[in-house]
Amino acid sequence: MLAIETAGLAKHYGETKALDGLDLTMEQGSILGVLGPNGAGKTTAVKILTTLTTPTAGKAFVEGIDVEREPAQVRARIGLTGQYAAVEERMTARENLVHVGRLFHMGTQQARQRAEELLGRFDLVDAADRIVKEYSGGMRRRLDIAMSLIARPSLLFLDEPTTGLDPRSRQAMWGLIEELGHDGTTTFLTTQYLEEAETLADKIVVIDHGRVIAEGTADELKDLVGGDRLIVTIARMENLGRASHALEPLAAGPIEAATDRPDLVVPVKPGDHVVPRAIRALDDCNCEVLHVEMRRPSLDEVFLTITGTAPEPQPTNGDRP
C-alpha cells in the first residue's frame, strides 16, 4: 500500500491556484522530499493531506484512506509538524507531550511513559520541566516533532522543519530527521532548500505553481540536466576562445565561459576518459592548464534547467530567537 497517493489534486483560492493538478505517490518507509520555492503549493498539499483543508478538485489518499471521506481515520495515522512550532508556550515540554498524548486518546499513564521516552530521544530531559517560552528555536522544533510522534504515527509530515533555524540548529535537525529515516519513519518533508532535500530524502519531488515538474532521486534529477560538468581553469584569459574551441569535440552541450576568470564549464558524458582527453586537447592548442575538475550538476542547476528560475539560496542565518 502506498503511504500517499494524490491524483489531479487542486486547490483554488479565488483566482489563485495554490495546487493545480498535483499527482504524486509515496512509498512507505521512505522520506519524500517535496522541494519547491515559496508559494509553489507545498504547504497547501500538506494541509489537504493532513485534513486541515479540502481540495477544490482531485483525490488524496493517505494509506489508502480518502482524506475527504474519512478524515478522522487519517488523523489517527499521521503526525504533523507545521511551519510554526505549534507548542503551548506556557506549559513545560513534558506537559505539552502528555497533553497531546491525551488528545490522541492515549491513557494518561501511557502518555506519560511515552513522553519520557521522547524527552530522552529528543535531548530534552534537562529542559523537560521548564516553560517552553524559555526554549531556543531549535528546542521548540524538537519538541514540536516529538509531539507529532507521541502516538507513534505511521506517517509524519514535516512542513519546512528548518526554515528560520540557525545553522547549528539546522544541522541538529538534519541529524534528527536522518535518525527518523533509519528507524523507517515514513516522512513527507517539504523544503525550499535543495541541499536539505538532497541530504535527507530518498526521493525528491520538485513542485512549482502547484504541479509536479520533476521527480526522482537526487542523481536522477541531476541526469535531467545532462551528465557531469568538466571545469577547466587555464592560465591566460586571452586563450579562452581557443581553449573552448579545442574542447568542442568533448562537449555534450553548449560550453559556458566565464567573463571575469579564465574558466570554462563543459557539459560532458560520464566516463569516456574525459579528463585525459581534455588535457591533451588543451596541450595541443598551447593553452596552459591550471586546474581541471569533474563534478555532478548541483540541484540548483537542476532547478534552473527545469523552471527557468533560480531557487532561493540557503540562508546563512536564522531569523528566529
Place this chain on the structure above:
Amino acid sequence: MTTSTTAPPLVDDSAVVDTGPEWVLRDTWTEAQRHLRIIPRNPELLAFAITQPIMFTLLFVYVFGGAIDVPGFDDYNQFLLPGIFAQTITFGSATTSIGLADDLQKGLIDRLRSLPMSQSAVIIGRTVADLVKNTLSFAVMLLIAFAVGFRFEGTLAEAVLATLLLLLFAYSISWIHALIGLSVKSVEAANSGGFMWMFPMTFVSSAFVDPDSMPDWLAPIAEANPFTKVTNASRALYNGLPAGDLVWQSLGWSVGIIVVFAALSLRKFHGVSSR
C-alpha cells in the same frame, strides 16, 4: 545527538479513532485543563482578571455613586453593582476571542485539527475555561461589592439564580467571541474587534442608569438590549424584587445566542487554518 540502537521504534500503528459523545466531554476537559493550568503562569492575565473587576467596582461606586439617582432605589449601589457585575464578566468573555486568535496565529489550532480528537472540543474547552475564569473574577468582585456595602436583599436562592443568569449570559458572549477569534486570525484584531461592540452594548443599557433618562430615540434601544434584560433580571433577584418574565427572557437570550453562535463557530472551525 546520539543514535540509540536500543530505543523503541518511533512508529507503529496504535492510535485509536473514537470521537463519540463521551470523547467530546473528555477532550473538552483536556483542553479546558490546558487553559486553566496556564492562568497562574500568566501574571498579566491574572492581574487583569483580578484588578479589572476591583477597579470597575470602585470607580463607579465612588465616582458616579453620589451623582446618579435612580427611581425605586434609595441606594445607588444596590442598583449599580448588578450592572457592574454584568459588564465586567461580559468583558471577561473577550478572552475567548483573544485566546483563540493566539492559538490560531501560533499554529496550535492546525495541530489540534490534525489530531483524532473531537474537533468541537477545541472551542468548547476554551469557552468552558473562560467561564471558570469569569466565575473567579465574579467571586473577587462580589467580595469588593460586599466591602462597599452591597447586600443581598432577597433570598440566597434568588441571589444564586441572579449569579447563574449573569454567568450564563457571559458564557453566551464567549461564543460570539469564539466566532470573532476564528475570523480575525490575529490577537490585535481580536482585541479591538472583540471590545468594539461591547462598549455600546453594555453602556446603552440599564446597567448604570435608568433608560428613561436617555433621549427618546435611544431609550427603546436600551430597553430592547438583551444586556438590559439580563441586568434587570439579576438586579431584581439580588434586591428581592419581583423579576416577572425577566428571568425567562434572559435565559432565552443566552440560550439563543449560544445555539446560534456555537453553530456558526463550529462550522467556521472546520475550514479555519493559520494561513
